[in-house]
Amino acid sequence: EAEELVSRVSGSSSSSFVPIDDKEDAIQVINEDKQFNGDLLSYVTATLLNVDKDYHIISVFGSQSTGKSTLLNRLFNTNFDVMDETQRRLQTTRGIWMAHSPLVNHTFNSKEKKEGIRNKNIFVMDVEGTDGRERGEDQDFERKAALFALATTEILIINIWETQVGLYQGANMGLLKTVFEVNLKLFGKAKSDTTSSSTSPVTKKISDHKVLLLFVIRDHLGVTPKEALAETITDDLLKMWDSLTKPSELSHFKFNDFFDIDFHTIGHKMLQPEKFEQDVKLLGDRLVNPSDTLFNPNYHHGVPVDGWALYAENCWDQIDNNKDLDLPTQQILVAQFKCEEFSKKSLDSFITKYTEYEPIGLVADDYEEIGRCLIDLKNDTLEEYDNLASLYNESIYEQKRTELSTQINAKVANLFNSHADKLRANSAEAFKKELIALKGRNFNKEGLKIRDDHRLKYLQKLSLLSIGGEISTDSNFAKLDETLSSIFITQQKAELRGVILKGLKKLSTGLTKEIQAQVGSPASTSWDDILAKFKCLTNEIISKYETDDAKGVYDFGLGTTGEENAKAIDEFKFKSWITFDEVSHKLLTKDSILALLKERFEDKFRYDANGVPRLYENTAELEVNFQDSKVYAMKVIKIFGFAKLSDETEIVPDYSIYDIKLRNTYFGINTIDDDDDEDEDNEDEGRRTCFAEVISEKDKAIILSKFKKEIDARFIETKKSIIQNVTQ
Ligand code: GDP
Ligand code: MG
Incomplete structure (x- = not known):
């Protein structure tokens, strides 16, 4: 039966598969043209040793030329x-080969164990590829073959030299990375579909498979x-797993969900x-010892061997047709290399020209002209690149062109930002002046305009400098907006202060x-009149800002909030009482009252009711008039010394205007500093606590x-003159 199979495989003239000589020889599962051998199933069933179809698949x-085939032959017979050691052939025939192991070498001697071992069906796959390390080589076959081995076998032997450990390239880590990535994409979904709801034994199998x-x-x-x-190897693998591009729905999977790792060293x-022979046999022990075997039911695909052959064929179909594996071919690698080189060259010549232009562009103020220069410089650069690179692989050419464009835009940033800052400073300065020039008229409306x-x-x-909008103005514009807003708010506050002050x-x-x-x-109703005037004036000033809609609601046309407006009115009211206090104290001082007293006394003492000067002829008349004039003059101090109304009630402000804390809140710390001198003056008089007490x-x-003293002197002097007149 086996011979029949062999002749069928080798005799098929249309097939490009390499013939095998006897049943211990290998069958080519996949040939150099990436075709799957339809005869695999026949080979597998024909070589089975026992009926229970217990089998294992191992790949390397x-x-x-790292001795893979040598190892397999020694281990599995x-x-x-x-590779011929004497002829040093460069490469054996490419493809994936499979052979049934008639016997696994091991160190066990006991007869029973040997028997048990003999009954095991182990199929071994040997992947013969080129060496992908050579630059520009097409790794397509390597990737697909490795992925196939990973997807179909229970144990994947990764064969490396000790000296390759820790070397990314040497240990084929780059290739493995791609293989893991695609493996996850192709076969990871089945795992995730069954992990969440896994009660049936079949789905449990897939989710547990490793x-x-x-x-x-x-x-x-x-x-x-x-x-x-x-x-070292484990660390490298875990790091590599973390760096894989994982579909988001599979990103939670850990390396250990898919793989177990083990190690074996050979001399x-x-x-x-x-030692070489011994180490190989020790590896055999680890495979065949029933009580301590590397095989694990989780590694098995759980199907009979004919099912496995079909599964392998499907796997290959999927792998071979998968676009993700059509990775850089020679052409793309060359395009990458050349386009990169051209892009760098073009960027260098851009930088040379731009460096020359930048100082000119920085001081220039014709933005249209600057913008044109930048666009010209950029277009020249891209044109130079296009001339060199446009014939290479299109997507690589486009990709590098975009990168070049981004790099150019980044170079221009210095000029762009510097002008943005300058423009902002100019705007800010002009805006400030224009706001002040409004003098508060329609401040909010005009100011915002x-x-x-x-x-x-x-x-x-x-925008003229943005290379046709390629450089974003957003962040600079946001800065400008912030600057203008803060200027507006500052001026708004100043205007509000100005309104109160006015x-x-x-x-x-x-x-x-x-x-x-x-x-x-002076009259008993003097303070009634003064208070009435104060209230009238205050009202007049405030009511100008009262809105039509609601009483007690104010708007200064500054765009300030209702809260700010109410606060301003309150501040005005507080300060209006202080003004009242200050004005009355400025006018009604010790000296002014004294002067007033004297003036009134003189008026009455020296002139009669008709305004005719008096001539005192006797002391009796003098004494009566002196008393009258004195009382008349003193009325002033009685009335203006203390602010009370005709009904005898004293005037009390609506606010505690002498409360230092309250003053601080209304004036703010700075204003208090400004008022230092005034405070000292007040201190001379002692802190007042009573508004009505105008003169202490x-x-x-x-x-x-x-x-x-003065009027007494006046009296004596007058009396003397009367006596002189009489005696003359
Ligand atoms: P493959 O291409 O990985 O299958 O490598 P081969 O098994 O064809 O062997 C390639 C060459 O390496 C042959 O000349 C072998 O004799 C030699 N070779 C095989 N195993 C070892 C080994 O363990 N150590 C060394 N240094 N050379 C080996
Ligand atoms: Mg080989």
Whole structure:
């Protein structure tokens, strides 16, 4: 039966498969043209040793000429093609080969064990590839073959030299990375579909399925222990797993969900031939010892061997047709290399020209002109690149062109940002001036209009430098917006302060006039009139800003919030009382009252009711008039020394204006500093606590004593003149 199979395989003239000589020889599963051998199933069933169809599949993978075939032949008694040591043929026939192992070599001697071992069906696959390390070589076959081995076998032997451990390229890690990535993409989904809801034994099988990666380390000299080598390789694998591009729905999978790892070291074939043989047999022990075997039910695909052959064929179909594996061919590698080189060359010549232009562009202010220069420089650069690179692989050419464009834009950033800053500074300066020039008229409406104008102009100008919009103006524009907003808010606050100040000035002027008038003709209703004037003025000033919609709601047309407006009105009211206090104290001082007293006294004493000067002829008349004049004059201090109304109630402010803390909150810390001098003046008089007490009792006494001294002198002087007149 076996011979029949062999003749069928070898005799088929249309087939490109390499013939095999006898049943221990290998069958080519996949040939160099990537065709799957339809006769695989027949070979497999024909070579089975026993009826229970218990079988295992092992593959080997690794760089060319690392002794893979040699190992397999020694271990499994197969007859894979081995590179001739004398002729040093460069490569054996490419493809994936499979052979049934008639016997696994081992160190066991007992008869029973040998029997048990004989009954095991182990199929071995040998992957013969080129060496992908040579630059530009097509790795397509290597990738697909490795992926096939990974997908179909229970144990994948990864064959490496000890000296390759830790070397990314040497240990074929790059190839493995791609293979893992595609393996995850192709076969990971089945695993994730069954992990969540797995009660049936079949699905449980898929979700638990793993592959054993058995690293066989060749030419192990024994200096570095196996454990240390194992650690290095494990670290590399886990790192590689983390760096894989994983579909998001599979990103939670860990390396250990798919793979187990194990290690075996083998001595140098030529230098330690006996150790070499022994190590190979020890590996055999690990495969065949029923009580301690590397095989694990989880590695098995769980189907009879004919099912496996079909599965393998399907796997190959999927793998061979998978676009993800059509990775860089020679053409693409060359395109990458050349386009990169051209892009660098073009960028270099751009930098040379740009470096020359930058100082000119930085001081220039014709934005259209600068923008044109930048676009010209860039277009020249891209044109140069296009001339060199456009005939190479299109997608690589496009990709490198985009990169070049991005690099150019990044180079221009210095010029772009510098002008953006300059434009912003100019806008800010002009905006500030324009806002002040509004003098508060329609401040909010006009101010925002001016701001929008600046924003628009800024964008228009900066966009001219954006290489047709390729450089984003967003972050610079956001900065401008922030600057303008903060200027607006600052000026808005200043305007609001100005409104309050103007109101207070107006109040102060009006009050001054009223008090002066009242002082001219003191009456018991003087303070009634002054208070009424104060209230009238205050109301007049505030009501200008009261909105039509609601009483007690104010708007200054500054765009300030209702809360800010209410606060401003409150501040005005507080300060209006302070103004009242200040004006009355400025006008009604010790000296002014004293002067007033004297003036009134003189008026009455020296002139009669008709304004005719008096001539005193006797002392009796003098004494009566002196008393009258004195009482008339003193009325002033009685009325203006203490602010009370005609009904005898004293005037009390609506706010505690002498409360230092309250003053601080209304004036703010800075204003308090400005008012330092005034505070000191007030301190001279002692801190006042009573608004109504315009002249303190102490001052009153001083005024009166001075007044009395003066009028007494006047009295004596007048009396003397009467006596002289009489005696003459
Ligand atoms: P393959 O291409 O990986 O299958 O390698 P081969 O099995 O064809 O062997 C390639 C060459 O390496 C042959 O000349 C072998 O004699 C030699 N070779 C095989 N095994 C070893 C080994 O363990 N150590 C060394 N140094 N050479 C070996
Ligand atoms: Mg080989």
